[in-house]
Amino acid sequence: MTERDDTSPVWVGLGRAIGGSIIFSLPMMMTMEMWWIGFYVDPLRLICLILLSLPLFYRISTMVGFRNSKTIGDNIIDVLVSYAVAFVTTALVLSAVGVINTDTDPGAVYSMLLLQAVPGSLGALLARNIVGSSSKIPEDDGRNYPDDLTILATGALFLAFSLAPTEEIVLLSYRMTAWHSLSLLLLTLLVMHAFALASSKCNSRELKQWTTHWEIFVRITATGYLIAFAIGFFMLWVFESIDDKSFFNTIKGVVVLGFPAGVGAAASRLIL
Amino acid sequence: MKTNKEQTPLWEKILGIAGLLLLITGFFYLGWMAINEDDTSPDVIFSINKISPVSKGFLVEVEVTNTGAKSLAAVYLEGQLTDNNNETEISYTQLDYLPSHSKSYAGFFFNADPRTGRLEFKPSGYQEP
Numbered sequence: 563m564t565e566r567d568d569t570s571p572v573w574v575g576l577g578r579a580i581g582g583s584i585i586f587s588l589p590m591m592m593t594m595e596m597w598w599i600g601f602y603v604d605p606l607r608l609i610c611l612i613l614l615s616l617p618l619f620y621r622i623s624t625m626v627g628f629r630n631s632k633t634i635g636d637n638i639i640d641v642l643v644s645y646a647v648a649f650v651t652t653a654l655v656l657s658a659v660g661v662i663n664t665d666t667d668p669g670a671v672y673s674m675l676l677l678q679a680v681p682g683s684l685g686a687l688l689a690r691n692i693v694g695s696s697s698k699i700p701e702d703d704g705r706n707y708p709d710d711l712t713i714l715a716t717g718a719l720f721l722a723f724s725l726a727p728t729e730e731i732v733l734l735s736y737r738m739t740a741w742h743s744l745s746l747l748l749l750t751l752l753v754m755h756a757f758a759l760a761s762s763k764c765n766s767r768e769l770k771q772w773t774t775h776w777e778i779f780v781r782i783t784a785t786g787y788l789i790a791f792a793i794g795f796f797m798l799w800v801f802e803s804i805d806d807k808s809f810f811n812t813i814k815g816v817v818v819l820g821f822p823a824g825v826g827a828a829a830s831r832l833i834l
Numbered sequence: 835m836k837t838n839k840e841q842t843p844l845w846e847k848i849l850g851i852a853g854l855l856l857l858i859t860g861f862f863y864l865g866w867m868a869i870n871e872d873d874t875s876p877d878v879i880f881s882i883n884k885i886s887p888v889s890k891g892f893l894v895e896v897e898v899t900n901t902g903a904k905s906l907a908a909v910y911l912e913g914q915l916t917d918n919n920n921e922t923e924i925s926y927t928q929l930d931y932l933p934s935h936s937k938s939y940a941g942f943f944f945n946a947d948p949r950t951g952r953l954e955f956k957p958s959g960y961q962e963p
Contacts, residue, residue, distance in 0.1 A: 575846070594930075601905040601933035602963050605864035612857065636842045642853030643846050649856055665937035669867070670905075676860045 576647070578689040583648040584655065586685020586720065587678055591652060595727040597661045599801055600674020607800045608677055614796070615680050616641060618719070621712045622687045626834070640687065648682025649675055681723045684716070688834070710782065710831065711789065717830025718790040719797075722823040726797035735814035743817045750790075750817075750824040751783060757828035758782040783828070790823035791816060797823075872903035878911075878932070880955035883939070891945040896955060898929065899937045906932045910958035913942035917951040931963070 590596045623637040623644075653675050656662045662671050725731055738746070758778050759769065768774045795816045798804045804812045842850070877900065884895040894913065900906060909929040916922045925942040932938050942955075 576849075598905070598907070598931050598933070598963055601931075601936075605868040609861055609864050609868075612860065639842050639846055639850035642850040642857070644853070646849050646853030646856055649853075667933060667935035669863070670933050670936065672860070672863060673867075676864070 579644055579647045579686040580651050582685040582687070582689025583644070583651045583682040584685070586688070587648065587652055587682035588655075589724045590678060590681050590727070591655050591659070591661075593724075593727060595729065595801075596678065597656075597674065599727050600677055601667075601670045602802075603673055603677060603800070604802065605673070607802070608673065611680060611796075611800045612676065615684075615719075618712065618715055619644065619683060619687055621708075622684070622716055625709060625712060626688055626690050641683070644683040644686035645679055647686050648679040652678040652682050681720065684720060684723075688716070707781070711785065713830050713834050714782070714786040714789050714827040715793065716834065718786070718793045718823040718827035720830075721826030722790070722793050722797045722819055725822050726794070726803065726819055727801045731798070731819050732803050732815055734818045735811060738814055738818070740810075743814050746821055747817055750821045751787060754786055754824050754828035755779060755783040757825070757832060758786070761828075761831040782831070786827040787820065787824050790827045791820050794819035794823045872934075874901075874903040876900055876902035876904045876906050876932075876934075876960070878906075878909065878957040880911075882953065885948050887947075888943070891943055892948055894942045894944065894948050894953065896940055896942065897937055898932060898940055900932045900934055903934050905934045905963050906960040907963040908961040910960070911940055911942075912956050912958050913944075914954045914956075915944050915946060915948050915951050916954070917946055926958075932960075 619641045620637055623640040653662065656674070656678070662674075755775075755778070759775075762778055762782075764774055764778070795804075795812075798812075798815055798819060804815055807815065879899045879901060881897045881899070882894060883897050884893075886893050886895075896913075898909075898911065907930065909932045911927050911929065913925045913927070914922055915925070923944055923946055925944055927940045927942055929938050929940060
């Protein structure tokens with residue numbers, strides 16, 4: 563773990579937060595569906611999204627964040643700062659590219675910014691890892707299991723958020739048969755397990771043992787997929803992509819989104 | 835590694851309060867929107883901004899306003915030009931999206947000069963977003 567950089571000027575932490583926010587939310591800001599979803603998103607679902615993201619963001623803040631926070635109060639402030647930074651940054655970028663203009667309903671713009679600020683604040687919190695020079699996430703040996711689960715959820719949320727609003731997820735699920743879904747599910751688990759192995763600290767002799775694989779599979783791959791599946795389902799629900807769909811089509815949609823969410827979850831253990 | 839000493843600088847506290855206010859007002863706004871759900875049907879209103887001659891006929895630029903509470907996708911718009919001999923010319927265009935209480939802009943091309951006839955616009959249909 564690095565020492566706290568007490569002498570860093572104010573703008574360094576703020577700059578990191580802005581940088582991280584832009585990097586994380588750019589794919590969403592440049593996605594047509596994300597502009598429109600702000601206009602018709604169900605307010606209660608948006609409240610659920612923001613409320614459920616806050617505890618995760620708090621947990622991330624205790625692990626990363628754009629500066630080394632120590633106390634509970636510090637971490638809460640970090641989360642709030644990241645949300646404010648993401649809100650303003652998103653407003654600036656969307657105004658600069660002409661998505662927000664004076665002809666748009668201010669209420670709809672407000673909803674859009676509240677929504678877009680969620681991935682932006684995730685980026686702001688992860689800024690230390692993305693644009694900063696140091697990380698305070700403990701290396702694999704020092705991580706406890708809740709840390710691992712938080713990292714899995716972070717990766718899953720990031721990719722699920724980027725892709726859930728797109729029409730392609732629903733279209734893909736319509737094109738897929740039950741066999742396609744099953745194959746994709748197995749492929750997702752395979753890729754996730756490869757990432758889980760790559761990010762584990764096992765030596766080659768341990769990896770030859772089935773018990774090691776089984777343990778990693780249960781602790782990381784399967785749990786990661788469960789988290790990715792739940793987040794995928796939640797994101798599709800927030801974006802109203804599974805409303806009025808049959809149970810089978812809903813499951814297929816979640817399996818499709820579960821692929822990027824699962825890969826994101828597993829890969830985040832290597833990246834963060 | 836945790837200490838009880840709070841180390842948050844003042845600027846972060848100020849920005850944090852701004853973030854807190856943003857979230858609280860956001861929750862109130864969204865909650866208020868959820869409770870007072872506006873069911874106004876979509877209504878599309880046209881107003882002509884500009885008519886200009888182009889290489890093949892004339893261009894009519896219009897401002898399209900959705901005064902309803904429902905956002906529309908794939909909005910088909912129809913413009914009809916009726917000249918003094920009662921001959922009509924119809925032109926079509928489509929807006930990808932027309933949010934609630936918002937404006938958008940579109941253009942219709944006509945062969946005849948719209949300034950000499952009667953222009954009428956109407957929305958033909960839309961999809962739920």
